[in-house]
Amino acid sequence: MTSxxxxxxxxxxxxxxxxxxxxxxxxxxxxxxxARAAAGSLPPAIRVLTSPGVRCRETAAALGLDGTATPELAGLDVGRWRGRTLEEVGATEPEAVGRWLTDPGSAPHGGESVQDLCGRIARWLVTAPETDGRTLAVVEPEVVRAAVVHALDIPAAAFWRLDVPPLTATELSGRAGRWNLRLGRPLAARDAG
Structure with a gap:
């Protein structure tokens, strides 16, 4: 069975x-x-999931999707840096930011490391039930990065080298042991005609 x-x-x-x-x-x-313009452009799915964050749930709603908030698909927990800009944190904690951006096991903010996030998403991909159909998951960009790291079996250090633009789709097909990747497809606006 292919998921x-x-x-x-x-x-x-x-x-x-x-x-x-x-x-x-x-x-x-x-x-x-x-997002509303792209509603209806997505392929049919047997289940729809979202990261629990507001922007993912709102995006799903704007796309016309009724998704289930899934804690395992939450974005990276950045601890005490939450709500601050990278520039602000870099000005007050330059060594910590440098370490965080170069060492996937580092979590100077007191939250979750990139390595931990990659492990959490890998576990979700391994344990997610195989379905004969498609799962749509509206998730934070860092969740997409972590899924790609797992699918390609690349080092977590590559995490920051993966750009995930807003409203793009990244598709994994296969099964827990072997995934194929199609990435970065922009969601197209529906034809108004």
């Missing part, structure tokens, strides 16, 4: 625009418009 997991990154938000660690904020008006 297909279609990871969708959230629409644009002020946090993404400002390089702000997730602050629980909403998607912005432009992101909501683009």
């Amino acid at each position: 297909r997991v279609f990871f969708i990154s959230p629409a644009m938000s002020a946090s993404l625009r400002q390089t702000r660690f997730d602050d629980g904020g909403s998607i912005d008006d432009g992101g909501a418009v683009r």
